[in-house]
Amino acid sequence: MSRVLLLSLMTAGLYGCAACYGDLPTNNKNDDDDNTDTAVEDTAVEDTGPVDTGPPPPCAVPEEEPNNSVTDAQKLPLERWACGVLLEQGDLDYFYFDVPTAGWYRVWVRGQDIGSSSDLQLAFSNTTSTYTALATTSPNSLDPQIVFYAEGADRFQVSVADTFYGYGDDYIWEMMATESKEPVDWNVVEDEWVGSGGSNDALVDGEPVEDGDQILGVLNPGSDQDFYIIDLPAGDVSLVAQVHAWNYGSPLYSTLRVFDMDGTELRERSYGGSGLDYDPKLTYKTTGPVQLAVQVDVQNNAGGGGLSHWYMLELAVEDTASE
Numbered sequence: 001m002s003r004v005l006l007l008s009l010m011t012a013g014l015y016g017c018a019a020c021y022g023d024l025p026t027n028n029k030n031d032d033d034d035n036t037d038t039a040v041e042d043t044a045v046e047d048t049g050p051v052d053t054g055p056p057p058p059c060a061v062p063e064e065e066p067n068n069s070v071t072d073a074q075k076l077p078l079e080r081w082a083c084g085v086l087l088e089q090g091d092l093d094y095f096y097f098d099v100p101t102a103g104w105y106r107v108w109v110r111g112q113d114i115g116s117s118s119d120l121q122l123a124f125s126n127t128t129s130t131y132t133a134l135a136t137t138s139p140n141s142l143d144p145q146i147v148f149y150a151e152g153a154d155r156f157q158v159s160v161a162d163t164f165y166g167y168g169d170d171y172i173w174e175m176m177a178t179e180s181k182e183p184v185d186w187n188v189v190e191d192e193w194v195g196s197g198g199s200n201d202a203l204v205d206g207e208p209v210e211d212g213d214q215i216l217g218v219l220n221p222g223s224d225q226d227f228y229i230i231d232l233p234a235g236d237v238s239l240v241a242q243v244h245a246w247n248y249g250s251p252l253y254s255t256l257r258v259f260d261m262d263g264t265e266l267r268e269r270s271y272g273g274s275g276l277d278y279d280p281k282l283t284y285k286t287t288g289p290v291q292l293a294v295q296v297d298v299q300n301n302a303g304g305g306g307l308s309h310w311y312m313l314e315l316a317v318e319d320t321a322s323e
């Protein structure tokens, strides 16, 4: 399928199904913002301003116990700090926030950075459970964050807890939900997400992609897996495939596999290059011309799923004849 036709179909699906899929992300590859290589930045938001009299409040939205269930969740306006403490065994602190329009948002919790004794975790969902996630760490921090794309106005529930059931006066936390810039660049949105291409769960239904594509996709609830098909040219070539997700705030822990078109697995990776990196990258060296299938799958330990679990799959073909 030609790229023009593919894009046309994608666009048709985008607008033809607006009611059932909400506002899906359009390609942002032509944006002026050059944010390909930058991880999601901490949005610089001031704490609450000084008060004229009396001690300053600890934050804009201090928790009000009891808040241990979703029915007692407190409202958290966007761009405001909530704060609280996990004071008793089993303490769980629920909030909700509303997003007004489709777009990228970020919710994050900090404890390590403010001297908390807690190893915090953040549970996240919307009222229809099309988003469900549990975040425990971020790149370079024990403090969890979730960056996600909302398809339209929606209400999200979040709860803060200690990963190891700890509690006490010094188990403090702060939390904020904000708008976010687009965490990655992409030039293709997964057909399965857009709704124009049907399921890509099987190799034979893989979505055709090309060298240089940056595909924005999601791993939906249940047992979603996403196959993409790429043609490699003649000669000694390498396919380089990389997932960008966890490093940019997605709760997704993914596995990347390459198959031949008979379904034989050729390569699998679940981690990146070094250290604690849950975004897999793999290189598969071969001799073309050959057609290969690339699969993005959920790791067994991932948990959760849904629209919160987005990824960007970057594909490149390198000529290795001179190596």
Ligand SMILES: [Ca+2]
Pocket: 063, 065, 084, 085, 086, 087, 091, 092, 093
């Ligand atoms: Ca509390």
Ligand SMILES: [Ca+2]
Pocket: 065, 066, 067, 068, 091, 092, 093, 094
């Ligand atoms: Ca509580």
Ligand SMILES: [Ca+2]
Pocket: 190, 192, 193, 217, 218, 219, 220, 224, 225, 226
């Ligand atoms: Ca998918």
Ligand SMILES: [Ca+2]
Pocket: 192, 199, 200, 201, 224, 225, 226, 227
């Ligand atoms: Ca799929």
